[in-house]
Amino acid sequence: MGFINQKRILSEVNPLIESLKNGGSENIILQGPAGCGKTMLAKIIARSIEEYSFQIPVKGNIKIDSGTRVQIIDEIHELRSFEPLYPLLDSEEHVFIFCTTEYGGVPEPFSSRCIRFTFDRYSNDDLTRIVFNYAKSRSYPVDIYSALLIA
Template identity: 55%
Template sequence: MARKSGLLQSIQIPVKGDINWPALSKFGVNIIDEIHEFRNFELLYPYLDDRNQSYLFCTTEYGETPEPFLTRCIRFTFEPYVVKDLAKIVRSYSKSRRFTFNSAEAYTLVAEASRGSPRLAKQRYDRIKRMLDYYGQSPNVDNIRFVLNKIGIYDFGYSAEDFRYLEYLKKIPASSLDNISRT
C-alpha cells in the first residue's frame, strides 16, 4: 500500500517476502516504519543505491536491525520529551477533545505517567477521560491519580509488571548480563 503526497511517499512493505514497490517518481522520499520487523534486508540493498530516492527507516528497536543494514544508514536518535513539553501537548490535546483538566498539576501528572511519549500521553489522557466520564468524576488531580492507579499506572508511568521486572533485574549480577545476545 502506498500513499503519495508530492515528493513524500509512504510505502507499506510486507514483513516477509518480496517488495512490490509502486512506481516511484524521479526523486522522492520513502518512509518505512517499524523496519525492525522486516526480515529480508538484502532485498532493500539495491534500492539504497538509487541516488534519486531517499529512505527514512523508522524503528523503536534499533538493536533488532542487522548490522550490515545499519552501516548503510545514518542514525538519528530522538530523546524522550520532557515533562513540561508533554504537559503542553496534553493540554492542547484536551482542548481539541473539549475536556480540560482543572489544573496545570493535572496535566503534569498525565505527562509524568507517559514515559516521555506524546502518543502514550494522549492514550493516557483518553483513558482517563473515559474513566472520569464513567465514574462521573471531575478532572482534578486526586481523581486523575485515582484513575491512573485503577488502571495499573503508578509512579513515572510504570505498571506493576514493570516494577516486578525492575526488581528482578536488580537481583541479577551485572557481570551475568555481559553474554546476553539478542536474536
C-alpha cells in the same frame, strides 16, 4: 513542526530537508522509544519533499512503489531480509525514511547506508506539555495541573 523536546534532531533535520528538496538522496533511520514522534517526523520530512509511500512490513515483507521518490517504512526491524534493499539504498533513485523502536534489529550494513537520528525519551515536563497542548487543541477544559496528573 509541533514537536516537544527533540530540538537536537529538528536542528539537524532542517538542513537535510533542504538537501533532499534539491535532489539529495540520503536515506534516514529514525530510532527511539514508541510514541516519541518518529513516524510523524518521517511524514513531515516526506511531505516537505514530495508525495510519498507509507508502509509497515506485513509478514516481514514490503513492496517498493517505484513511481514514488520518497518511501517511508515504519517498524523496519520487522523486515525479514534487509539484503534486497541494499541496491535500492545505493541507487539514489529513492529517499528511504525508516522508523524503528528496535535499532538492534537493524543490521550494520543496512544502517551504515543511512543517516541515523535517535529520539530522546520525554521528560515529565514534556509529557505534561504534550497532554496540555493536545487537550487545548481539542477544546477540552484542562489546566496545567490536570495535565501534570494525566502525564
